[in-house]
Amino acid sequence: MIKSWASRPSQRFYEEGKTSKFRGLDVDAADDLLASLDSAETLKDLSPLKSVGLHKFSGNRAGQWAMTVNGPWRICFRFKDGDAYGVEIVDYHKG
DSSP states (O other): OBOOBSOHHHHHHHHHOOOTTOTTOOHHHHHHHHHHHHHOSSGGGTTTOGGGOOEEOOGGGTTOEEEEEETTEEEEEEEETTEEEEEEEEETTTO
């Protein structure tokens, strides 16, 4: 379950469908991935979905995971005890 958000625009996208901050984002894919993340009990629930490109970060984002939406867009989050924290939609070119 998604327990917290790293950015208000990401939360508004999920809850209200607001997309103004996410130019070029595949809205349907992002919505599906966020729904999958919200229902996941373990990372293994996400990893069989090969199209999500689930991967673990290192460096300044160590401890975070990411799923590929499209182009430069990723959904980044921390996962602990069956819950996702600090969820955000990020254009990795911009940080």
